[in-house]
Amino acid sequence: MFKQAIMIFLKEMKCIVRDTRTFVFGLLLPLLLVPGILFAINFSLSSFIPGSPVSMSIKMAFSDKNNAFYRFCSAQSQAVIVDVQDSKKAINSGEIEVYVDVNSELDKAILDSDGWKLDDFVKYQYDETDMSSTAARSLISKYENSFERLVAAAKDENISSTDELYEFLNVDVDAQLADQYDDEFDLGENINLICFVLLVPTMLVLYCGTSSMGTASELGVGEKERGTLESLLSTGANRVSIVLGKLFATTAMGAMGGFCAVIGLIAYMKFMFWGRPSQINFFDGMCLVLVTLCVSLFFASVNLTISIYSKSYKESQTYSLPLVMLCMAPTFFTYGLSPIDIDFVKLCIPMYNVACVLKEIISKSVNILHVGFVAGWLIIYSLVAIIVMMKLFKKEDVIFRI
């Protein structure tokens, strides 16, 4: 029986490899599309958010220039002070990113008291819907901290006049801030990290499903439509061997599609931006392979069952595509989930559990029990689908749809 199944599997693989359309859409597309999506996200966001504070400039305007905070900001190499008449108009037109309204009592408060707070004397106007404006406001928060620290140092030096204070505040802290940013936070890298963690489970499920969907339709209902099914049924091959051979081929295509998506993603990370995903060790890699194979087996068995039941290729696609999309949906619910919060209850939810273990694998907190548990569930779902498939393949009214 298995000899015949392997024979059928090898023949199906030969046909698939020779079919350029299936090959391109099933394998090449996920390999290139995932890096393409990631590149587009990164490119799009990096055009709004300056990647390095060193290269960033903040276009700002002040309501009054005779105050300590203006003096401090104007000393910063990245601050570009602009004179504007109408602050709102200037922000909307992009002439400035932040408008700073400083209370004229600020200097007096600094020199005369110890309990002052900058927030009480400074108000900001900026466009919350604009990424550049928001980023500029965020950087000014760092200026506020530096300003307050410098003022405290000035008071320790017993500075008592505004001229001495202005002289003391004439320090460019941008270079120090830039070093601090480099050490603590690289925005581009973090976007890639977030995309990687979020995209891997979703893309893997999507491509295991869609890659096996086309193949299943070809090998199931496609065989009926091409008129080769009757030739096949009239040979010495029994129906169980035929179904198994087709299932192996569909699973292989689904798994290859899933692997191509992940390989594309890892390659993008490794060569374009960031090396961490390439540090996935052999054990993690094997867990990833196991989960991918089980997900592919699940989709292959379900898609092939649908295909065998369908009257036409079109009908098969009509049922399969929404099913794959439906299976993708639970993976979105894991976006905010931390790997440490994953428990066995969550691992019982179909497809959500797949995204959970993939998250564990990516974040290097693999739990072999979790992987085995999810693989077990997927095998159970697949077995149910295979039993239904076998029954359908033996039913005359399904095979011939009379």
Place this chain on the structure above:
Amino acid sequence: MIKIKNISKRFAKTLALDKVSFEVGDGEIVGLLGENGAGKSTLLRVLSTMLIPCEGNAEINGFDLLKNPDEVRKNIGILFGSEVGLYERLTARENLEYFARLNGMSPKKVRERVDELAERFSFSQYQNKQVGALSKGMKQKVAIARSIIHDPCVMLFDEPDSGLDFKAAKTIFDFMETCKSEGKSIIFSSHSMENIKNYSDRMVVIHKGRIVKTFVIEEYRKKYSEREINSILFNLVCGGEEDV
């Protein structure tokens, strides 16, 4: 040898075959004549074990249809007219090898048999071309070779003339004659009176799943003119009486 005994087949509320019985001897061609939906293809599907009869049984070369379906399949070859039943992305040779291996032939025997059939049907020079790239006539030759790759002693032809031009149909009927001369038992279905009259030794007229008449065509030729025979057949196919 084919022995069909009271075979009935029902699909939901439709009785597709109603107690069909007849025999086909070695080296005999039996033509199944009937209009579309008469039950011809259903009978051939039952005989090739694709469908299970609701009642009755058949014997193919001594093997019971219900008890030994695997042996029955080894003893039958089936050919369809409108569909060649070949995989377009495999070469002609790969197609033949695939079906031969599924029929349990050893690799050595497969090689020899494919070489022999490629020579016999004159497609040796095209055998390594993908079937999708072959002409319709050439595909038909490969399909014929596919149907006899395992050297069956019973041949079933399901509307072999359907959708084929004269030349391609002639290739099939010549092949049918060859099978007859080799002593194979043959059933072929058609809704073409002319082809049934010209190529079968015996004719079974089927209407709404029931056999309405079985006769030897040569005996009718002695009694009636061709025109009268056509008139009789037309009446029978449409479910009428055997009136001239």
